[in-house]
Amino acid sequence: MCGIAGVFYQHPKHMTDPQTLVNMAAIMHHRGPDGFGYATMPERGVGFAHARLSIIDLVGDRARQPFVTEDQRLMVAHNGEFYDFKRLRAELTADGAQFKTKSDSEIILHLYPRFGVQGMLPYLRGEFAFSLYDQAEDTLYLVRDRFGVKPLYYTETDKGIVFGSELKTLFAHPDVPRAFSDTGLYHQLIQTMVPGTTAFEGIRQVMPGHVVSIKRVNGRLHTEETKYWDMDFPLEHQHDQDDKRADEYIAGVRKHLLEAVQHRLTADVPVGCYLSGGIDSCSILGLSAAASQEPVKAFTIGFDSAAYDETPIAREMAAATQADHHVMSLNSNDLYDHFEQTLWHTERTIYNTLGVAKYLMSQQVRDVGYKVVMTGEGADELFAGYPSFRKDLFMYGLDHLPAQERAEWQSMLEQNNKLFKGAMLAREEYVSDAFVAKMGFTPSCLQPWLSCTGFADKLLAPSRRARMEGYDAGQAIADTLDADMLADRHPLDKAQYVWTKTMLEGQILTWGGDRVDMANSMEARPAFLDHKLAEYAFKIPPHLRIRKNKEKWVLREAMKGLLPETLYKREKFAFMAPPAHTDPKKWQAMRDLAQKYLNKEAVEEAGLLDYTEVQALFALHEADDASAELQVQLDAVINHMLGVQVLHHHFVKTDVPAQAAAKAKALGWSA
Incomplete structure (x- = not known):
């Protein structure tokens, strides 16, 4: 886990001073406090930099990046983890590859020459973002993992491409302008970003599951973005309707999740767990404890408001697994005291101070000597845990049930989630014509934020307001979604797809994940976002994800033996700080x-x-x-x-x- 940065210029004469690359690494020292490296090919106008957090291969500087092959053909800088790399390394060695380190990152240098970029990606399992320059092709590749756990930004200046793990990394380069775009500012005010964009003019993100290829031809750079993976749900009529196979799906979830957890226990440093009062993190802790020889360190955030505090269930789960439990109790006014520093790391706005709480927790994790924790992020996305999913299912996916029964479930949902109405659930229905046209309805997960457009329209400074007149935020977001992945899908599949492409990548994995964890040099590993587990989960019929008004039913049953009875029976409780x-x-x-x-x-x-x-x-x-x-x-x-x-x-x-x-x-x- 680290930070990467680099440049790729149209002409070698533009090649930057190597100290600029070092400065770009230094400003994200928090991502990699254990050392830095840089490498350049001045005659090619290429340079990479790397700030290292050492988790795999701790011996000296052996695994220092960037890696450059002996023939100077390839240069690589990698952020994240490749799991199952030991097996791959053994297979590649048998095929003649010679490895110089024990680092998981080095497998790129041996997979790419054999299979090319698109060919090697199926072999890469984990959370990652990396840059790869091929001198023979004169091409820079920027690659991001399937769900966007690891960040990667880029921009094109007059001289060429500048890229890095964080926005401040790009801003550390003197050629990169620093200014809000009108649309970026607008979407900051309504919480939900347009996928692939940022708040700042000219700066984009590599989309999850995508490769950005920049090829130099006759002194000009040509950029192409290619998707290599997506959430491909079965067509609605292809879903299994046979309840007799429920036990098979339960066993399959248990098998795939355990495998994902075991892979994420791989490290040359201790691995802990985040623990809330939810099924997701409790499942991760339970499986980790069962697979580990020593007690697992568990970290919990507690709030001084009983309505939002989940520590009682977390304590029960920690006791059941004999975990070494660390609870951080926060007073209500602690959070705004650290708001500014948190935003320096998130580089985007946050709607709730949970992001601040997560920042403070990662600080405590690092202070007690841990660099790695596993988290429960992704379970709600795969197994339909959020209240908005049930709302969409009740409204659009249960036409066969009596209207009265659906209305009763809807009423119960609203009552049990009244604390979160106005945030996780909209105050009132909001209809986006663009989403209705694209998928048949406006997903409930976006309605709270699209309904904020009425406030954002007024809040913009007058000159910006004039330029944004007639702008349709829903249309801008909907236009980025792949229509082929939504066509003929079940309404629940559509809702989960939209959430994952917007709220998961743009919120949970940024200001609720990587950015506030890495702010304190701490790597979070979301086992549920293992793509092998995800591909299995996509096939689980909607009626087994939500069954008789019970969210995440198949996961709940798969983990029943691990969970305290209180938690097994409990409805999903959105984890957020008191407003x-x-x-x-x-x-x-x-x-x-x-x-x-x-x-x-x-x-x-x-x-x-x-x-x-x-x-x-x-x-x-x-x-x-x-x-x-x-x-x-x-x-x-x-x-x-x-x-x-x-x-x-x-x-x-x-x-x-x-x-x-x-x-x-x-x-x-x-x-």
């Missing part, structure tokens, strides 16, 4: 931060928001007749307003190249 308005101290802490970043001078200097409308939104939130649901929604919008101002301060107003150079000097990193 600001639920506690006077937290509200005041948020207000103090707003006084710094949302005052008239700060707002007008940034040129992002309309100060009058910012004040009007606060007034709407604090009105005597504001409902709890409206306040939950406006809490999110306020966090986004704060967020864009914080991002402006850190990445537009601040001289990031100078900041990176100072960091490199302080670390003693030099070319």
